[in-house]
Amino acid sequence: MATGTANPDHVYGDVSSGSLPSGLKVCISLPDFLMLTDWVFGGLVWILVASTRLTGMELLQGWVMFVSVFCFVITTILFFLYLVGAHGGKASWTALDAFYHSIAALFYLSAAVLQAYVTVNNGYVREQLYRQYGENVSAVVFAYVATLSYVIHALFSLIRWKRAG
Secondary structure, three states: OOOOOHHHHHHHHHHHHOOOOOHHHOOOOOOOOHHHHHEEEEEHHHHHHHHHOOOOOOHHHHHHHHHHHHHHHHHHHHHHHHHHHHHHHHHHHHHHHHHHHHHHHHHHHHHHHHHHHHHHHHHHHHHOOHHHHHHHHHHHHHHHHHHHHHHHHHHHHHHHHHHHH
């Protein structure tokens, strides 16, 4: 019979080592495989917001677009840098990873709230086609899913950063 203690290495995966993976380990290590979900859901937010037609709320939609494009581009760059091992195992990259994903989580939370606000206000104020309203609701849902992905990634990155330092 096994003891009741959990092995932290099993719970956190590569987080316990305190270093960033390189090569294909990026795709299978926690939290780094979450970059793929960040990328997919962030890209969906970008596509859905770009395809909507909302009037009177362009500034708010502009922030949502900025966040989704910015995070999509930076996440893609970091993913490929980790994939080729550009970090070289340096602790400063672990801090950068934790900082970026924490900021991205805050940005996406603000963008998701603003997208929900725009969708609700525009849905009641203007008569929209069902398809357009559905795109806006989908953008809100994917923005919150992207937020959750970035929050989870940020938490595990902060754990890894703490263990590295």
